[in-house]
Amino acid sequence: MTRIGFIGIGVMGQSMAGHLMDAGHELRVYNRTALKCESLVARGAKLMSGAGETAAESDAVFTIIGFPKDVEEAYLGPGGIVESAKPGTLLVDMTTSSPALARRIYGAAKARGLGSCDAPVTGGDRGAREATLSIMAGGDEEDFERALPMLRLMGKNIARFGGAGCGQLAKLANQIVIAGTMMGVCEGLSFAKGAGLDPGKFLECVEGGSAGSWSLSNYGPRILKGDFEPGFFVKHFIKDMKLAAESSEEIGMELDGLSAALAQYEKLAASGGEENGTQGLFKLYDSMLKN
């Protein structure tokens, strides 16, 4: 049994922290909007009032929070996690965030005798609920090995890709694949509709073939029902694609597909689709048909 601090009790964190509790770990939880901690607290988690305070009372700290600036503040800000954790504490950031920030956190953590991993995930709310997330980790081998039994309570495909930041780089590569795929899915379905075909019949005919993808099978039916509710928020996907674009520039790559997808999603956000799920991109193309 480990005393675990879990910071960021959103849709994902709620399920993930729950799995850690189910395995008998003693949970401390913190979220900016405390209300979201309610059900975990009802099950015995201790409600904390800040990230630093959470870290100070934990042997391992897991975070999954919104944006890199939130991660930076929580870890490196005054009274934050790195400053407050006792030497020997293991820090695991599961937010999709910047590889460079992951390396800075690692450096600061090591200077204080802390363990540190970046370990972003894919699989969405469903993967979190069913503990089938894919987890892409970076950091020292020994820190990863220490985190592994706990990561296994939350996910299935778990791999360490190298030193600090490498988990983030793998996650960004994953988002680059998704960016192209989502653009293809939304353009193809809207073209089918625009060309006067039955999009449902189209989806059924092609999803088992070479155009098939997780995105097509999962978002296709929602798109056809006009359901643009977020599984994965447009605003978060834009954040990820920007990080990916920065990193690809750093290694001298011009990824025109990624650039096109980012531009399209920014157009969608500018027209009010920021709080939609990523399948909302369909609407951008669909609106061309109405003009």
Place this chain on the structure above:
Amino acid sequence: MTRIGFIGIGVMGQSMAGHLMDAGHELRVYNRTALKCESLVARGAKLMSGAGETAAESDAVFTIIGFPKDVEEAYLGPGGIVESAKPGTLLVDMTTSSPALARRIYGAAKARGLGSCDAPVTGGDRGAREATLSIMAGGDEEDFERALPMLRLMGKNIARFGGAGCGQLAKLANQIVIAGTMMGVCEGLSFAKGAGLDPGKFLECVEGGSAGSWSLSNYGPRILKGDFEPGFFVKHFIKDMKLAAESSEEIGMELDGLSAALAQYEKLAASGGEENGTQGLFKLYDSMLKN
């Protein structure tokens, strides 16, 4: 038993015509390079010396040939299929070709009392071999119904999307989905490699998740082995994307993902990758890393 003329005995046509023979139909075959007809002829197919001659001796004619200009010549050229077929003959073009051309062939065919369907396929050489192709058809309901028992010998997911040209439109929508997906797959894998990650480990970690697709699972392993042999030729994919771009313009859509993919594949072709398989796009990104 129907007397079937099969025109275009390439990798796909060879298997498809074979299935029709296996079911007991009497085959006449024609291919510009006659040599490719050898094994079907050895099994009893009659070797013909031209498209018109093939049509004249058949009750149903199937074609799967390279480019729209080849389709136009075979169907509408002097001494071609439409001119030579006896009234009542059913014509089925399975080439991925232009919707407008499909409508012209339909018009010319109907004027001569012929049946006419466009019925392009997806599923590649393997789908052709295993008779699991998806077939997207357009044309009159009664012509489609007449073709259906024969189409069922070649494919599994078979749907009629509307009148003449609608099969082609559905196939183009399919190619639009693939265009985005392939760009995502090749950009993501090359980014992973460029970022210093193990691309094999990356593929294994993410292919079962939300980045997963037929393209990632089928082409990812080939890319990692450096195998760029054609399953589906770059030159044919470029042809398809150009047709899709024309059609999307006609219906007033700007598909930026499709445009980006077409531009990337044209760059690849210009640098000598025309005869590669579509997974060759990886090389375009990979070459950025070497500079």
